């Protein structure tokens with residue numbers, strides 16, 4: 001194997017697509033998926049590739065410094081692609097501490113382990129930190145986040161990610177650790193845990209349950225198909241400049257309510273229900289505390305310098321996503337059981 005890459009959070013939504021892309025596209029790399037398997041981590045996401053000779057799974061918690069040091073000493077990675085995180089804003093509002101531990105402490109544990117194993121020889125080494133556009137705060141009706149937009153995080157989730165971004169850059173400036181960072185807009189696609197807007201709504205429509213829309217549904221997100229994010233991560237890992245940041249986005253802004261109308265139309269068609277059936281499930285509920293109004297990414301640096309661009313139109317990507325959830329009923333039923341049901345009850349009965 002020419003290179004060993006540890007991918008953290010590889011059993012989660014985006015991580016599983018990144019692991020699959022790297023393990024299949026680069027058979028000469030050894031891909032080590034390091035994941036704690038929290039409620040959001042699911043090895044079923046990778047069952048199609050888990051027998052590949054260049055793939056290995058290691059169960060570990062990134063906040064456990066001793067275990068992480070041992071794993072780095074054993075595998076001697078050339079690269080780290082760091083996706084492991086607590087990722088859901090509503091959970092961060094209910095319980096910020098888990099986000100501080102995993103997203104901030106966990107990131108520093110990984111940075112320290114990389115420093116320890118690489119010493120002063122950074123030849124062919126790379127620490128790639130995956131972050132979010134939410135660190136930039138909330139936009140008004142106009143404008144875009146660029147790589148030079150000042151940080152202004154406003155939820156415990158985005159603050160913990162912002163903090164980890166600062167620490168990653170501090171290790172570059174202070175210790176010359178060869179880092180690269182990307183900040184991406186909202187992802188959608190297969191394998192996303194059904195607590196986030198799109199898979200939650202697909203699951204609820206399928207089961208004739210209410211679709212909870214926060215506030216008036218006027219908040220705007222810029223949606224990117226998860227495979228396009230994985231493609232961007234591939235390009236940035238291999239060709240991004242050390243110490244740089246790249247914004248990744250879909251140039252695809254939707255208000256939540258318009259998005260849900262489109263989803264309802266697609267679901268009616270796929271489920272052979274008469275037009276307008278799913279829309280009746282739309283329910284406006286109490287707004288999220290501190291709900292950011294609008295995110296929109298300017299990804300022109302990545303497009304110009306590294307030649308990446310999104311491959312799918314939103315309607316096409318959303319239809320593929322719906323098809324995946326309807327075809328993977330067992331996956332959905334497995335994750336929507338047990339503790340998730342309790343979370344759902346608590347989250348949506350407080351309104």
Ligand code: NAD
Pocket residue numbers: 008009010011012013014015034035036037038039040041042060061062063082083084085086087088102106130131132133161183184185186187188192193
């Ligand atoms: P996810 O919640 O689906 O998956 C997170 C993964 O991290 C899970 O497999 C979980 O088991 C693992 N994990 C959590 N805590 C861990 C710990 N202490 N040790 C080891 N593993 C742990 O998240 P996602 O949506 O796939 O997001 C992945 C990354 O991308 C995150 O860093 C997130 O901030 C970032 N991001 C997400 C989006 C999005 O729209 N989902 C957009 C931009 C950036």
Ligand code: TYD
Pocket residue numbers: 088089090186195196197198200212213214219220221256288
């Ligand atoms: P989400 O998928 O949680 O992503 P993020 O908060 O990271 O952007 O939410 C996307 C948008 O949908 C956000 O504006 C909040 C809203 N939303 C709802 O209206 N209802 C819901 O049940 C959820 C989970 C989100």
